[in-house]
Amino acid sequence: FRSAGNKIGFSRSKLHLGQIYIDQDRLLDARQSLDSAETSGEYPETLWQVWFHRGRMHEKLGRLEEARKAYMESIDIIENIRGNLTIDEFKSSYLENKREVYEKLINLLQEMGDPVEAFRYSERAKARAICSRA
Numbered sequence: 001f002r003s004a005g006n007k008i009g010f011s012r013s014k015l016h017l018g019q020i021y022i023d024q025d026r027l028l029d030a031r032q033s034l035d036s037a038e039t040s041g042e043y044p045e046t047l048w049q050v051w052f053h054r055g056r057m058h059e060k061l062g063r064l065e066e067a068r069k070a071y072m073e074s075i076d077i078i079e080n081i082r083g084n085l086t087i088d089e090f091k092s093s094y095l096e097n098k099r100e101v102y103e104k105l106i107n108l109l110q111e112m113g114d115p116v117e118a119f120r121y122s123e124r125a126k127a128r129a130i131c132s133r134a
Contacts, residue, residue: 011037011046015053022057030057048077052101059104064112071105075121079128095128 001009018033034057038050055070078098085091102125109118 008043008046011043015046015049018050018057019053022053022060025060027057027061044077044081048074048081048098048101051077052104055101055104055108059108064108068105068108068112071101071108074101075105082128099125 001007001013014033014037018030018037021027021030021033030053034050034054037046051070051074055067055074058064058067058070078095078101082091082094085094102121106118106121106125109115109121
């Protein structure tokens, strides 16, 4: 991808490599891959996933505050993308495969002893799901 000048392909391959490294607990390698995925292109569909996997990485490292911030950034990007969609059919299907981001953040907030914020994100996720079906 790099030699062909395909920035999005390179970015996505680095993203998936980072995900694999996290699953294998190779967190230093994961950080490098995720950083590379982010800097190789500003593609929102890739960026929300970079932040989501950064959250997973920080969680594994016990850096809960950094994980919280990463999950929130991921959700902000997701909601921004969804807000820019103009066709209702696209909006309704866009959030279908992104529930895990909300779930990770909600569980983390509960673990961190912030049930009020966890509840807010739970309600936010429900509202997005309801708006998607309407």
